[in-house]
Amino acid sequence: MKQPARSFPIPPSVPQEAEGEQVVIDDDREQSPFPEASPEEAQMADSITSEIYMYIYRDGWDEIIEELKGSKDNLAEAVGDMAGNLLSNEMLMAEEEGAEISREMYLDMQSGVVHQLTEVIAEKDIRKFKDDNEAQAFMGEALTYAINANIDSEDTKITRDSWLELTKEMLRGGVDPQPRQVAGNRVIEEVV
Amino acid sequence: MAQKTVTTKPTKNKWIKEIKWPVIIGATLLGGMGAYGAGLSGGGQSLTSNIKLGTNTLLGNLFGGGTVAAKASMVPVHHAGSTGVMSTGGSALKAASGGGIGGFFGNLLGGMFGGEGGTGISLGNIISGIGGYFGSKANYELSERALDLKEQFGYEDVRLKEEELALQTMKAEAAIAAEKRQTAIGSTFMGHTNPIAAAAEGLTGVEQGLQVADTWVTPEVRKKAGGALGGPQQGLITQAKQRQVS
Numbered sequence: 001m002k003q004p005a006r007s008f009p010i011p012p013s014v015p016q017e018a019e020g021e022q023v024v025i026d027d028d029r030e031q032s033p034f035p036e037a038s039p040e041e042a043q044m045a046d047s048i049t050s051e052i053y054m055y056i057y058r059d060g061w062d063e064i065i066e067e068l069k070g071s072k073d074n075l076a077e078a079v080g081d082m083a084g085n086l087l088s089n090e091m092l093m094a095e096e097e098g099a100e101i102s103r104e105m106y107l108d109m110q111s112g113v114v115h116q117l118t119e120v121i122a123e124k125d126i127r128k129f130k131d132d133n134e135a136q137a138f139m140g141e142a143l144t145y146a147i148n149a150n151i152d153s154e155d156t157k158i159t160r161d162s163w164l165e166l167t168k169e170m171l172r173g174g175v176d177p178q179p180r181q182v183a184g185n186r187v188i189e190e191v192v
Numbered sequence: 193m194a195q196k197t198v199t200t201k202p203t204k205n206k207w208i209k210e211i212k213w214p215v216i217i218g219a220t221l222l223g224g225m226g227a228y229g230a231g232l233s234g235g236g237q238s239l240t241s242n243i244k245l246g247t248n249t250l251l252g253n254l255f256g257g258g259t260v261a262a263k264a265s266m267v268p269v270h271h272a273g274s275t276g277v278m279s280t281g282g283s284a285l286k287a288a289s290g291g292g293i294g295g296f297f298g299n300l301l302g303g304m305f306g307g308e309g310g311t312g313i314s315l316g317n318i319i320s321g322i323g324g325y326f327g328s329k330a331n332y333e334l335s336e337r338a339l340d341l342k343e344q345f346g347y348e349d350v351r352l353k354e355e356e357l358a359l360q361t362m363k364a365e366a367a368i369a370a371e372k373r374q375t376a377i378g379s380t381f382m383g384h385t386n387p388i389a390a391a392a393e394g395l396t397g398v399e400q401g402l403q404v405a406d407t408w409v410t411p412e413v414r415k416k417a418g419g420a421l422g423g424p425q426q427g428l429i430t431q432a433k434q435r436q437v438s
Contacts, residue, residue: 107195143219
């Protein structure tokens with residue numbers, strides 16, 4: 001086997017990985033159409049959500065389960081309101097302690113909390129999902145309620161006006177949900 | 193408030209997959225519609241009614257006046273556990289909307305609004321889906337007209353500029369029409385409007401000009417009648433004959 005004298009031209013849109021570096025591509029996970037967060041923002045978001053997850057799985061567990069079991073008729077709304085209130089309170093508490101919380105990470109954090117609570121109801125058999133689409137539809141509804149709960153909360157950084165601004169931004173095409181080209185490891189063709 | 197995300201976050205959970213981006217975007221837009229509807233007269237009752245009110249108001253304004261042709265195609269809609277094809281009528285939509293917000297997402301992911309379900313959904317599919325599901329008419333072609341929505345969100349400057357532009361256009365058209373009329377009036381043919389100028393666009397109330405016969409019509413004469421001088425010649429010379437002679 002020998003290497004070709006000249007490799008084929010690589011289109012500029014195809015990212016080239018360093019040799020030897022392996023990139024695992026998860027087919028189930030689409031790349032985010034939103035701008036990538038900075039490491040500081042990501043850390044900040046994780047610090048907020050980890051507190052909430054801790055509460056869900058420890059101190060608040062019994063209360064949350066009881067609340068969700070009692071809301072089977074409007075479970076998505078209950079999950080959404082709960083997720084929205086938990087995040088809203090957590091952000092406000094963190095800011096009272098002097099932290100600076102970027103609301104640009106709000107959707108990322110909120111979808112995470114909704115996801116965790118949905119996990120809880122699935123794990124506790126409060127609601128069974130026959131497939132992923134059904135779970136996604138449930139979480140979408142819950143997320144909508146969570147956003148609404150945040151808009152109605154005491155958070156002065158997420159208001160009706162600010163959300164309309166975000167909506168406008170999305171309608172102007174600022175976010176395109178079409179998955180971007182997935183980065184992969186280019187294999188150099190070999191001539192036998 | 194641009195939103196950012198962490199794409200490197202690993203999937204931690206074994207039960208439910210993380211929320212897909214089209215779902216997040218759909219929820220974000222629905223939140224916006226709800227926020228918009230909540231501020232309108234009659235809003236503030238429930239999130240679903242706010243979304244419907246917001247969507248209807250936005251789309252009603254957008255497509256009002258017949259200036260924009262809304263595509264009224266048949267939309268496949270999940271309803272009562274089955275998939276059917278519904279017309280774009282309002283009553284059909286009411287039935288289609290019966291599933292609430294969760295039903296919207298179910299249809300979105302099921303490819304009911306276009307795309308291929310969870311992976312091939314575009315922003316246009318989502319907006320179109322919201323219009324079709326929560327609006328009073330189904331399946332607007334919003335994907336190409338999403339930017340027009342900015343007016344409804346308070347882009348008064350854009351609206352005013354468009355109005356001013358329309359006004360200027362009207363003025364220009366009026367000036368052209370006046371000039372044409374002036375030309376038409378100044379150019380007459382035997383006391384009537386010049387037939388060529390009369391054909392000018394924008395000129396109304398034009399009288400028909402003098403018509404000249406293309407073919408000669410044989411004049412009728414009174415047979416057996418005596419001539420004007422009682423001679424053997426037949427009747428009077430007609431006006432047409434007179435004109436020909438002269």
